[in-house]
Amino acid sequence: MRLVVVGGVAAGLSAASRARRLDPSLEIVVLEKGARISYGACGLPYLIEGQVRSIDELTVYTPAFFEKDRDIRIRTGCEVTAVQHGRREVLLRSGERVRYDRLVWAAGARPVLPFTGANVFCLHTDWDAQRLLDFLRDRQPRTAAVVGGGYIGLEMATALRARGLAVSVHHDATTLLNREDDWLTKRVAGRLARCRIELHLNTRVASADSLGADLVLVAAGLKANAELLADAGADLGRTGALRVDERLETTLGGVFAAGDCAEALHIVTGRPAWIPLGTTANKMGRIAGANAAGARERFEGIAGTSIVRIGGLAVAATGLSSQQARREGFSPVEVVVEARERPKYFHGCKVAIQLVADRSSRRLLGAAILGDEGVAGRINVVATALAARMRADSLASLDLSYAPPYGPATDPLLTAAQQLARVLD
Amino acid sequence: MRLVVVGGVAAGLSAASRARRLDPSLEIVVLEKGARISYGACGLPYLIEGQVRSIDELTVYTPAFFEKDRDIRIRTGCEVTAVQHGRREVLLRSGERVRYDRLVWAAGARPVLPFTGANVFCLHTDWDAQRLLDFLRDRQPRTAAVVGGGYIGLEMATALRARGLAVSVHHDATTLLNREDDWLTKRVAGRLARCRIELHLNTRVASADSLGADLVLVAAGLKANAELLADAGADLGRTGALRVDERLETTLGGVFAAGDCAEALHIVTGRPAWIPLGTTANKMGRIAGANAAGARERFEGIAGTSIVRIGGLAVAATGLSSQQARREGFSPVEVVVEARERPKYFHGCKVAIQLVADRSSRRLLGAAILGDEGVAGRINVVATALAARMRADSLASLDLSYAPPYGPATDPLLTAAQQLARVLD
Numbered sequence A, B: 001m002r003l004v005v006v007g008g009v010a011a012g013l014s015a016a017s018r019a020r021r022l023d024p025s026l027e028i029v030v031l032e033k034g035a036r037i038s039y040g041a042c043g044l045p046y047l048i049e050g051q052v053r054s055i056d057e058l059t060v061y062t063p064a065f066f067e068k069d070r071d072i073r074i075r076t077g078c079e080v081t082a083v084q085h086g087r088r089e090v091l092l093r094s095g096e097r098v099r100y101d102r103l104v105w106a107a108g109a110r111p112v113l114p115f116t117g118a119n120v121f122c123l124h125t126d127w128d129a130q131r132l133l134d135f136l137r138d139r140q141p142r143t144a145a146v147v148g149g150g151y152i153g154l155e156m157a158t159a160l161r162a163r164g165l166a167v168s169v170h171h172d173a174t175t176l177l178n179r180e181d182d183w184l185t186k187r188v189a190g191r192l193a194r195c196r197i198e199l200h201l202n203t204r205v206a207s208a209d210s211l212g213a214d215l216v217l218v219a220a221g222l223k224a225n226a227e228l229l230a231d232a233g234a235d236l237g238r239t240g241a242l243r244v245d246e247r248l249e250t251t252l253g254g255v256f257a258a259g260d261c262a263e264a265l266h267i268v269t270g271r272p273a274w275i276p277l278g279t280t281a282n283k284m285g286r287i288a289g290a291n292a293a294g295a296r297e298r299f300e301g302i303a304g305t306s307i308v309r310i311g312g313l314a315v316a317a318t319g320l321s322s323q324q325a326r327r328e329g330f331s332p333v334e335v336v337v338e339a340r341e342r343p344k345y346f347h348g349c350k351v352a353i354q355l356v357a358d359r360s361s362r363r364l365l366g367a368a369i370l371g372d373e374g375v376a377g378r379i380n381v382v383a384t385a386l387a388a389r390m391r392a393d394s395l396a397s398l399d400l401s402y403a404p405p406y407g408p409a410t411d412p413l414l415t416a417a418q419q420l421a422r423v424l425d
Helices: A010-022 A041-049 A063-070 A126-139 A151-162 A182-194 A227-231 A278-292 A322-327 A375-387 A392-396 A412-424 B010-022 B041-049 B063-070 B126-139 B151-162 B182-194 B227-231 B278-292 B322-327 B375-387 B392-396 B412-424
Strands: A002-006 A027-031 A073-075 A080-084 A089-092 A097-099 A102-105 A109-111 A143-147 A166-170 A197-200 A215-218 A222-224 A255-257 A306-310 A313-319 A332-340 A350-358 A364-371 B002-006 B027-031 B073-075 B080-084 B089-092 B097-099 B102-105 B109-111 B143-147 B166-170 B197-200 B215-218 B222-224 B255-257 B306-310 B313-319 B332-340 B350-358 B364-371
Touching: A002 A010, A002 A097, A002 A278, A010 A027, A010 A063, A010 A102, A010 A278, A041 A126, A041 A151, A063 A073, A080 A227, A102 A278, A126 A215, A143 A151, A151 A166, A151 A182, A151 A197, A151 A215, A151 A306, A182 A197, A182 A306, A182 A313, A182 A350, A182 A364, A255 A278, A306 A375, A313 A375, A322 A332, A322 A350, A322 A364, A332 A412, A350 A375, A350 A392, A350 A412, A364 A375, A375 A392, A375 A412, A375 B375, A392 A412, B002 B010, B002 B097, B002 B278, B010 B027, B010 B063, B010 B102, B010 B278, B041 B126, B041 B151, B063 B073, B080 B227, B102 B278, B126 B215, B143 B151, B151 B166, B151 B182, B151 B197, B151 B215, B151 B306, B182 B197, B182 B306, B182 B313, B182 B350, B182 B364, B255 B278, B306 B375, B313 B375, B322 B332, B322 B350, B322 B364, B332 B412, B350 B375, B350 B392, B350 B412, B364 B375, B375 B392, B375 B412, B392 B412
Parallel strands: A002 A027, A002 A102, A027 A073, A102 A255, A143 A166, A143 A215, A166 A197, B002 B027, B002 B102, B027 B073, B102 B255, B143 B166, B143 B215, B166 B197
Antiparallel strands: A080 A089, A089 A097, A109 A222, A306 A313, A313 A364, A332 A350, A350 A364, B080 B089, B089 B097, B109 B222, B306 B313, B313 B364, B332 B350, B350 B364
């Protein structure tokens, strides 16, 4: 029995490793288009910023590790150009055919590039990062325009700003960070201004030249690498990514999909969503790998939890904003609370918490949190509450930890939940 | 209608404030034995350490605030010496009788003192702290012995150590921090050793003199201030604290209890427990105050979540240890995982996570986490999962936030939960 995994980064290697653990007798082959596997692509902005010194620092495991320790064959430089599911074969660019019994499709996503140019960059692979680093070194650009106000766009804007460039961000919507939320956008815009990063919202950029910048970084969204499998007969969902069932099997029997190429169940809406993130890829890969090896595991879904650092500010969100909730048929109620992360005498910074709940069911729907170091932990509590379909009232009565060095006696999250419960009454 | 609240710190003032919010017409009187209300008693060790400069910094609200802004009468220096529930009266030490229609008993707890002496201290009230500060200033002690290895004992040991004293800790059990957990104890003992704090476990101290220290700090446990209400006919639970129903009403009709004097439902065992903590006091106070004002709110219970900083190490726990779980009739399974809190290139410290689950139901029972800054957030995620009665498998698939400055792509908590699920299979 041979398992072929297409894609050698987060989802693919999680799938291969899990399958190996569950079935020591399986033959496992990973086909990776690029030259490098298992690197933390999310660290690339920090490579540009200088926090990470070389791409090698981002590599988690080597092919040799997978081959020797996990008996997983890694083939880099192998681009799949077609899938012939009737024959259970994938076709490589070299013309070679690779037979499979089970297939895990973890081909990721690719950046949408509205235009190209010698000074136009994206930041999706190690190769992209190297090209940008070379340009920064050789050409010493002084101005940069970032196209896109999502996570990568804003991380890259602050990274380039940290390198001393004058930076502007151009975003085609009125709200930032893929969350339809004016409150969050206003806060983030304020922080960008403090970093002296120019922000242009609701601006469609037609060409690189129109930006008049030495360097243009495009982070204007991704597209799921789903076409080849769709050509082989797999269904796409309404998001354009691969449709999968709760076991992450595509509509082609024995073919599983995981990571940025596939949809995932959203635990708040109960409907498929496409929110490409590395954390989701790792978890989906584990489930897809297990099921490809014969297990029957269910992927419990995503809440769209994310965090990004913008000029020292941690900006996190999970679940739905009010606007998103309204479109999904909820009657959202929203509160915003600002409080200290720690007692005054521990020099606590302020944290701002927005909570959203459904008026009739009192069910928690989402949150956005901005602040200093306690933000990740607090958004994770909300993500956990969302997974448990918790009501605002239960969130308010959680038994959270407290000691003066770590927070105030009543955690700001509880204060916010108490206010939310009051507004719902 | 008059509500009398006995106790003017966490639970009492939460109760009074909530009652006022729900019923603007209620007459509300708070009787506080001491001279000061509304101060963060949990900050006292940090006052001793020097992080807090004066007791005034710990005061949250003044009596004037409660009187003017909340129309709540605050009477300090009023010690209740008896309750005559038949006549709906409390008797003060002055001889005065105060009539009530509803009573919230939030009289707290008191330290158990096995011995006293001129160089023997406890740290329960602002007065205790002032006496200790005076002694430290006037007598310049060079050695300190701390009796008790709970939270206050260990916080005080590190606070005195930080002031330059040679410190020893003497604890009458084999495990520290009120958690029967050899793993946790070993880790904490290691950290104490690094701080050059001597630790003597399983040692009963008969007298202050036997310790041969310039200063003796007793933090050997608390006793609920429940006797006066028990004398008036209220039932005590098996823990010795006041028995309350889910609305926090004692067995005396119209008399509610909240905070350190009362039991609370433990969400893991489903049985009453007595774990005196400020966070619980605040939450119980809110519910008791609401119900005393005529609402019908339920207190959802506690998980015993706590965190303490010991020589820079954050030590947190929630729910049950394996040993505690076994005694409660569970079949505990335990895993310990060590991982980086952040990617290597962000100089992440190590975090150690212990998770406990029940073998047959796979239900999560508890956790202990030690590490740097991400500890509070992670223990709170587990506390939330406990409140939701989550299984290990669901914990492993939580959609937690990730960005390199805040954590590794697969959060150590998820790694631990995955291992736990594997061990349960």
